[in-house]
Amino acid sequence: MSARVVVEEQLRVRYAETDALGVAYYANHFVWFGVGRVSFLRQIGLDFAAAEREGISFVVAEATCRYHAPARFDERLAVRTSIQEIGQTSLTMSYQISSLDSSRVIATGETVQVFINMQTHEPVAIPTKARRLFDQALSHPSGS
């Protein structure tokens, strides 16, 4: 038995993130996915800042969000992040944002990240150490 590692990060909707309709503006969900992503990488042991010092980073190549329910000011949200697919130079992550106040699902989505050489901005293969961490997070032995 194995299961994907899912990392949860909590946040609250800020007033600056709401719009005239009284709900969180739709572009913020992509920023929240980013919050989940960074938390996920930290949790699985990937030192993102160190990778950048070695000249490797990643950029978002594709992003999707499906909006299920509006989020309101001060609502407590949980962003649950996991790996969906590991490619040669890319990594697909999936997200679920839900409300901790109402337990409603707010949004779901995916992003595709491409690893790049920060100098040339060309895609590069996922570094070995990072790939090992991603592999472990995708098929994590249960109970460990």
Add this chain to the structure above:
Amino acid sequence: MSLPSNVIETALQVRYAETDAMGIVHHASYLVWFEVGRGEYFRQAGVSYDEVEERGYLFPLSEAYARYAASARYGDTVLVRTRVAQARSRSITFAYEVVCQATGETLATGWTKHLCVNRQGQVQRVPQFLRQTWAETGQACRQGAEG
């Protein structure tokens, strides 16, 4: 080069607030640019979005997608090209292309799907006054009148 008549083009200057530590525009900023393009589309089609809201119709997002091809930087002027990709009886999908004005390079493409709802959040048929303006702006609107 002239654009098809059903594509509305909006020029934007990249703001410093839209860039991130990598020195390029943050990917979420493009979703805001899509909204600027969409707003201009409503205006040029004859009914501005605030007027649509005043009449009691709202178009919240049900789905958004963006694909990033190249980076925009501070100092760039970008063109957001907006069109109606699909108009259905209760929803509308806008498609976007963001182009660098100086080079003509495509930076990103994407789409947003919107439901037509009233102030109570109940799904409505897209009102006739909008169908008409959209149909006049782009023939794409005539697709998928069912749904």
